[in-house]
Amino acid sequence: MTRRKVLGWCAAGCVGLGMSQFDNRNDLRIERSQLKLPRWDADGFTAAFLSDMHTDSRQQGERAAHAARMAIQEKPDVILVGGDFVSSMSPMALPLALSFVDVLMESKIPCYAVLGNHDYWVKETPRVIRELSSKLQTKRSRLLRNETVEVSGVTIAGVDDGIAGRDRHDFLARHHDKNTLLMFHEPDFVVRVDKRASLMLAGHSHGGQMCLPFGISLHTPRGAKKYIKGFYDHAKVPLYVSRGIGTVGPDRRVFCPPEVSILTLSGA
Numbered sequence: 001m002t003r004r005k006v007l008g009w010c011a012a013g014c015v016g017l018g019m020s021q022f023d024n025r026n027d028l029r030i031e032r033s034q035l036k037l038p039r040w041d042a043d044g045f046t047a048a049f050l051s052d053m054h055t056d057s058r059q060q061g062e063r064a065a066h067a068a069r070m071a072i073q074e075k076p077d078v079i080l081v082g083g084d085f086v087s088s089m090s091p092m093a094l095p096l097a098l099s100f101v102d103v104l105m106e107s108k109i110p111c112y113a114v115l116g117n118h119d120y121w122v123k124e125t126p127r128v129i130r131e132l133s134s135k136l137q138t139k140r141s142r143l144l145r146n147e148t149v150e151v152s153g154v155t156i157a158g159v160d161d162g163i164a165g166r167d168r169h170d171f172l173a174r175h176h177d178k179n180t181l182l183m184f185h186e187p188d189f190v191v192r193v194d195k196r197a198s199l200m201l202a203g204h205s206h207g208g209q210m211c212l213p214f215g216i217s218l219h220t221p222r223g224a225k226k227y228i229k230g231f232y233d234h235a236k237v238p239l240y241v242s243r244g245i246g247t248v249g250p251d252r253r254v255f256c257p258p259e260v261s262i263l264t265l266s267g268a
């Protein structure tokens, strides 16, 4: 073995060790935000937002279920789910996604969800949509695909996925000019949404997933280049982007812990 090879192996070992030391994929955090919104008068309304579960392995499924339990403990007025339930059709992906939904359903807290690009990229998308939709079809929960529901005087609008080309933006009614929470998986597509929405909630970016110290992101996917994490009050409509719960690619997060967002809303 040459000296160069030995040095290469040593460097790879150091990077691997560093990655494992900083890996915070299981370090689920509650991110609490008090957001002031111009088109809002339901002061104190609280939404929990979960996104990007990617329940492709048992560990990912357990993380998603744990995030669901953390959200429930906060006793929000509504739980919103921002898409990317699955990202492969490993035999356990869909059952784990359905178990995650089961945890949410047991709480009796109203719960509404949209789909993400990965839900459309798996081999058996029709089955994924059918089973998620049927599991979420109760008096107080639903998969929203370009439609709205009302929860305690607040409109929940769910836009179907943008990368998959399933989004529509003409379904808000005339009276939806305030107290409207709109979910749309890809944050950069905020430019497409109806301006009357009070707040858009998005995921998709994973906050960069593998970041430099202080959470500086190195790469984000198409649809999450401009808006990556946190609150953007000067977007076309106010926008909150979650770092999400799961992972894509290597099951690792570096300087980018997964989040359960708890958003308490009031008028600006």
Ligand SMILES: [Fe+2]
Pocket (backbone or CB within 6 Å): 084, 116, 117, 118, 185, 203, 204, 205
């Ligand atoms: Fe996504």
